[in-house]
Amino acid sequence: GAVVSQHPSRVICKSGTSVKIECRSLDFQATTMFWYRQFPKQSLMLMATSNEGSKATYEQGVEKDKFLINHASLTLSTLTVTSAHPEDSSFYICSAGGVRGDNEQFFGPGTRLTVL
């Protein structure tokens, strides 16, 4: 149980285009989802916390107009990278929390974004 999927697993796009990444909880309802960004050989950096039905809470330094997060249902959260540029190329990972009533998060497999 507690499986999280992400789609797509890998995406290449041209500079200036927008890319949407989906994060789904497959066998449970996730009231809280988290979006992370991971640069090569670095740790995970939290971008935002997403609660179903409300606006996402962004971490300091993360542009909310560039990284649009929607959590419209208890099983789906989306991250849209708007007007992507090469510096947005990264590994994006989502996670779902609040499943067992504790702090544990269940992670998706990640999405590799490459902006040309």
Add this chain to the structure above:
Amino acid sequence: AQSVTQPDIHITVSEGASLELRCNYSYGATPYLFWYVQSPGQGLQLLLKYFSGDTLVQGIKGFEAEFKRSQSSFNLRKPSVHWSDAAEYFCAAGGTSYGKLTFGQGTILTVHP
């Protein structure tokens, strides 16, 4: 400020040798503590977690970790490493239920045959 530190960026061990990965945290109170493992290009898999109670926690794949409040540490151990354990390991801490996690920098484990 809350922080998690993994002092070792890269560790190399021989297959069959014992392993200890260090993790220190700085939090206002005892946080929830986790160890995750990440294979290249993959998401994170939970190895074990500590919330309260017994300070020696058993996890999957033969891993264990010991919470030491006096040292603000949560070190990960395995008595005999297998080649398949080669991966990156992350220690993480959280302050509240349903709350966000703070991750350490990660430790890359290389296993020599």
